[in-house]
Amino acid sequence: MSDVKPFLETKELAIGYKTRSTERVISENLNLTLEPGQLVCLLGSNGSGKSTLMRTIAGLQPALAGVVYIGQQPLATLKSAELAQKLSLVLTERIEAGNLTALEVITLGRTPYTGWLGALSSADQKKIDEAISLTHVEDLINRKIHQLSDGERQKVMLTRALAQDTELILLDEPTAHLDLPNRVEMMRLLHTLARQTGKAILLSTHELDLALQAADMLWLMQPDGLIVTGVPEDLVLNGAFESAFAKSGFFFDKSSGTFNIYQDVCTHSICISGDPMLAFWTKRALQREGFGVTDHDHATYRVHCDRQDEAAIWQMESALHASKYFNIADLVSGLKSAVK
Amino acid sequence: MAETAQKEPSLKSPATAHRLIFVGLIMLAILFFILDVMLGSVQIPFKEVSKIIFLQESENTAWLFIIEKIRIPKAITAILVGCGLSVSGLQMQTLFRNPLAGPSELGITAGAGLGVAAVMLAGGSSASMYAISKLGVSGSWLIIVMASLGSALVLSLILLIAGRIRDNVILLIVGVMIGTITLSIVSIWQYFSQPEQLQEYIMWTFGSLGGVTQYHLYALSGVVAFGLLLAFISSKALNALLLGENYARSMGLTIGKTRLIIMLSTSLLTGSITAFCGPIGFVGIAIPHITRSLFGTSDHRVLIPGCCLTGMVLLLLCDIIAQMPGMGMPGMQTVIPVNVVTSLLGAPVVIWIIISRNNLRSSFS
Numbered sequence: 001m002s003d004v005k006p007f008l009e010t011k012e013l014a015i016g017y018k019t020r021s022t023e024r025v026i027s028e029n030l031n032l033t034l035e036p037g038q039l040v041c042l043l044g045s046n047g048s049g050k051s052t053l054m055r056t057i058a059g060l061q062p063a064l065a066g067v068v069y070i071g072q073q074p075l076a077t078l079k080s081a082e083l084a085q086k087l088s089l090v091l092t093e094r095i096e097a098g099n100l101t102a103l104e105v106i107t108l109g110r111t112p113y114t115g116w117l118g119a120l121s122s123a124d125q126k127k128i129d130e131a132i133s134l135t136h137v138e139d140l141i142n143r144k145i146h147q148l149s150d151g152e153r154q155k156v157m158l159t160r161a162l163a164q165d166t167e168l169i170l171l172d173e174p175t176a177h178l179d180l181p182n183r184v185e186m187m188r189l190l191h192t193l194a195r196q197t198g199k200a201i202l203l204s205t206h207e208l209d210l211a212l213q214a215a216d217m218l219w220l221m222q223p224d225g226l227i228v229t230g231v232p233e234d235l236v237l238n239g240a241f242e243s244a245f246a247k248s249g250f251f252f253d254k255s256s257g258t259f260n261i262y263q264d265v266c267t268h269s270i271c272i273s274g275d276p277m278l279a280f281w282t283k284r285a286l287q288r289e290g291f292g293v294t295d296h297d298h299a300t301y302r303v304h305c306d307r308q309d310e311a312a313i314w315q316m317e318s319a320l321h322a323s324k325y326f327n328i329a330d331l332v333s334g335l336k337s338a339v340k
Numbered sequence: 341m342a343e344t345a346q347k348e349p350s351l352k353s354p355a356t357a358h359r360l361i362f363v364g365l366i367m368l369a370i371l372f373f374i375l376d377v378m379l380g381s382v383q384i385p386f387k388e389v390s391k392i393i394f395l396q397e398s399e400n401t402a403w404l405f406i407i408e409k410i411r412i413p414k415a416i417t418a419i420l421v422g423c424g425l426s427v428s429g430l431q432m433q434t435l436f437r438n439p440l441a442g443p444s445e446l447g448i449t450a451g452a453g454l455g456v457a458a459v460m461l462a463g464g465s466s467a468s469m470y471a472i473s474k475l476g477v478s479g480s481w482l483i484i485v486m487a488s489l490g491s492a493l494v495l496s497l498i499l500l501i502a503g504r505i506r507d508n509v510i511l512l513i514v515g516v517m518i519g520t521i522t523l524s525i526v527s528i529w530q531y532f533s534q535p536e537q538l539q540e541y542i543m544w545t546f547g548s549l550g551g552v553t554q555y556h557l558y559a560l561s562g563v564v565a566f567g568l569l570l571a572f573i574s575s576k577a578l579n580a581l582l583l584g585e586n587y588a589r590s591m592g593l594t595i596g597k598t599r600l601i602i603m604l605s606t607s608l609l610t611g612s613i614t615a616f617c618g619p620i621g622f623v624g625i626a627i628p629h630i631t632r633s634l635f636g637t638s639d640h641r642v643l644i645p646g647c648c649l650t651g652m653v654l655l656l657l658c659d660i661i662a663q664m665p666g667m668g669m670p671g672m673q674t675v676i677p678v679n680v681v682t683s684l685l686g687a688p689v690v691i692w693i694i695i696s697r698n699n700l701r702s703s704f705s
Contacts, residue, residue, distance in 0.1 A: 060586060084592030095583050096437065099638035111580050112592040117641060118576040164591065 005072065007086075007167045007200040008034035008057065013066035015049065015056045025064060026052050027225040034168065034202055039194040041211035042204040044221030045245060050204040053221070054172050057202070058089055071167060084112035088161035090154070090171040095145065102148065102156045103141040106131060109163030131162035134193060151182035155189075162193070171203035175210070183207060187214040208245070212236070212257055220244045268292065268339055271299035278305035278312055285328045291335065301335065358635055358642055365649035369419075372656035376415045380663050382406055410550070413557050417549045418659045421617055422651030424564045424609035426631070427571050429624030430647050431602050434578045434640070440690075442625035443610035446498065447519030448491045450526075452614035453545070455490025457526045460541040461533045487615030488608075494518055495607045547618035547679030549659055556616060563612040568648070570605035574598060575640035582638055620679050622686025627651045630689065658682050 014028035026049035034040055044050045055061040057068055059075050068075040070086050078086070088109070095105070109131070110124045120128075132138055137159050140152055148156065154174055161169050171190070175183040187207065191214040194201045202219075205211055211218060212232045220228045220240055228240045235241045242252045245259075252259055269292045272279045282305055283293050304315045314325040321338050325331040378389045384403050391398055393412075398404045425443060432441040443449055459482050501514050530538055552560055577598045580588040589595055613620070631646045632638065658681040665676060 058590065060589065080589065080594050081592035084590060087590070089587065089590040091584075091586055093584055093586065095587070099632060099636065100582060104637075104639065105583070108580060108583060108591065111576065114576070116573060116576060118579060 004035050006033040006035050006069075007071055008032075008202075009069040010057070011067050011069070013056070013068060014064040015052050016064050017052070018062075018064060023064060025225075027221070027227060028065065030066070030227055032219060032227065032229060034200040036167070036200055037194055037198045038200050038216045039191050039214060040200070040202045040217045040219060041215035042202060042219045042221065043206075043208065043211055043244065044204075045223065046206075048221040048223065049225070050221060051172060053227075054170055054202075054204055058087060058170050059083055081112055084164065084166075086166050087168045087170065088164040088166040090157045090161050090169070090174055092173050092176055095153075095157075100145050101141065102137065102143055102145055102152075102159075103128075105145055105156055106137075106141065106160045106163050109160040109165075112164065127165050128163050131159045134162055134196070135159045135189060150177040151179070151186070154178060154182075154186065158186075158189070162197075167199060169199055169201045171201070173204055173206070175205055175207055183210060187211075190214065209258060268301065269294045269296070269299040270301045270303055270335070271296060272303045272305065274303075274305040275307055275312075278307070278314075282314065282328060282331070285332060286335070289332055289336070301338070303331065354637070358637070358646075361635060362645070362649065365646075365653055368653045369649060369656065372653055372660065373415050373419075376418065376656045376660050377407055377411045379660060380406075380411060409553070413553055414550050414659065415656060416557060417552045417560070417617065418655040419652040420560055420564045421549065421613050421620060422623065422627070422653070422655030423568060423648040424613045424651075425620060425623040426627035426647040426651035427568055427644055428606040428609040430628040430631075430640070430643055431571055431574070431578065431606055432624070433628055434581055435599065435602050437581075437584070439629070440625065443606060444519070444619065444621060444624060446515040446606070447494045447517075447522060448607055448610045449614050449619045450519040450522040451490040451492070451494030452487040452611050453490065453619055454493075454522045454526055455486035455488065456544055456615065456618075457529050457541060458490070459486045460544065461529045461537050488611040490522075491607045491611035491614070494522060495603055498603075544618045545679070546677030547620045547682075549617055549655075549678050550675075552616045560612055560616050563608055567605045567609035567612075568644075570601055570608070572644050574601050574605070575644055578602070578640040579638075618679060621683050622690065623651065623655065623682055626686040626689040627654060630654075654685070655682075658685060661685075 010030050010032045012028075013030040013032070014025055015030070016023065016025040016027070018024075030053075042050050042053065052061070056063050057075075059068075059078075059080075063075075070078060070083065075083070106128055107120065110120060110128065111118065113124060114120060132141060135155050135158055137152075137155050140148060140156060145153060145156065154177070158169075158171070158174070161171075174190070175186050178186060187210045190201055190203065193199065194216070215232055217229060218232050218235055218241075220235060222228060222240075222244050228235065228244070230238075230240070232241075236252075236254055236257065242254075245252070270286055271294055272282055272286070282303060286293055286303075300318060302317045304317070306313050306315070311326065314328070314331045316323050316325065316331060316334060316338070318338065323334055325334055374386070374389060374393070377393065378384060378386060382403075384407065388398055388400070388403055389407065392404055392407045396408070398407075429442040432443060432446060433439060435441075497518055498515055505514070530541065533541075577588070577593055580591050580593050581598070583591075585595055588598075610624070627647055627650050628643070631643055631650045634650065635642055635646050637643065655678075658678055662676045662678050662681045
């Protein structure tokens, strides 16, 4: 595709677990690449083998077959000190080093570069300061690590990975313990970091909608062990996204890019028109209540939403009714009584 | 620029605090060293003590002998025990990520005990008894070699199992079990032993700082110094291990090699000290905790020298307390075994740590 040399490449990689007598292959024939400046999200349902893939790429567990290349060199031939200068990790495990300050944790990121006592050179100090300003954790650095919130701690661990100054950063479910604002902030931060620093960032996550928005590339782990890769939008349009998360009870709405937990149950169709934003939220509310929403003008009910002097107005019309509502709750109950 | 200016004082203040604590501990250590040398069944005035320490001369040859041949070696032994056991405990706690780990918990002390028992209780044949009495009193080289072999045996067993078990916590449990097995073997041995041999062994189990003299002291100093050096060299690796093995590996640490160095250091420190001084409990587990709360850090580059200083201060204090009953009574052998004193002081400290910090799991390091 391009002349850019990938930071990470796998050739015919097979991942899984090996005990003395048996070999459990989770996924094989993986040919994946990670290019500079890319944010790649590894998606898959629980137990699909995301962690196994991450661990294999990070060299924490051996591959069953095939080769992982870390910047042109096979992973197996790299010494652990060399690998540490090319690949850094952010893991889900809680660190229990309570007495360390955030700055001390970040400083540990320089371990692969410092001498036998871990004394910092001015270059080390510069990398640490850079990492701190990239993630904006200036206010946290003097606090003890156990005094930080989950979101803050995760940012500190990311800063530590940045201080390690590697081409590749692997994050295993970095948003797992975070609340929504922190999840959004973390994804936004990772997206900007990939752009600003030119690093390749691979993260596994369950945040489908965030991944769709932030990722340059998705690696979708299908239930059968195959991994489909591509730009998020392509994967949505060709149906790969839907099939990776195929489960009864909900479906992926391609037009809005969200997973819907409800399906049409009512025969009454409603046409919504007017202000686009009001129409969008009105549609969601009506779908939840089980109404079918169409674009056809000859629907049984027509709802026109509009803004008049800052206030929103919903006008509902049918062959028998015509009413005005000032919020969605009233509109829904009005429609319900009309349908009866 | 504004950033660095803002950071400067906050970065400096802990370092300054550490330096102050170091200076305070060194002064305490010197004070306790002099007190330890001064006090005892024979009272020697301070002026004479300092004269003997600094000028190696005195009008009273008995005092000169007591201080040079008995009290100074004993005080130096206290220092070595304080440094060695606390640093080996610190390393164990970080390696096993367990606040209640220590050399005795790993079974290394018990292994050394097995070696000592093998010498003291073996067969009871006149040949071996003769050999022991020929080789010297309780601190004979035979006992030292056997104690070191005993700890090495337990350690290699644990290392062997460690190769199969990746889980540190399970490894710790295995260590405790091996220690229990070792002590049971010693108990069986004791049961079938002659009363005289038993007495000698039981005296050893009380622990004593006084049995190490001259030549033995050089050997102990050498081994402890080497063990401490190994520990200090691995302080960077120990720091990385604070984040857990996976993070440590991702930062370029070869876990196997690191483990080996730490275990070698621990076994040397624990084995040699146990051989010379008997099993001295609670030093290895309590002093790292005291040092951590004193310095408020987990950085091993601070903690290792910190543990040495705290350890020597407390061991000197224990030794002073141990000889209090016999103070001023020449000829009286009323000295409490040092193991009893360390347990009396150390066990409450451990209980206090567990009670006062309910976040023990998160603050061990």
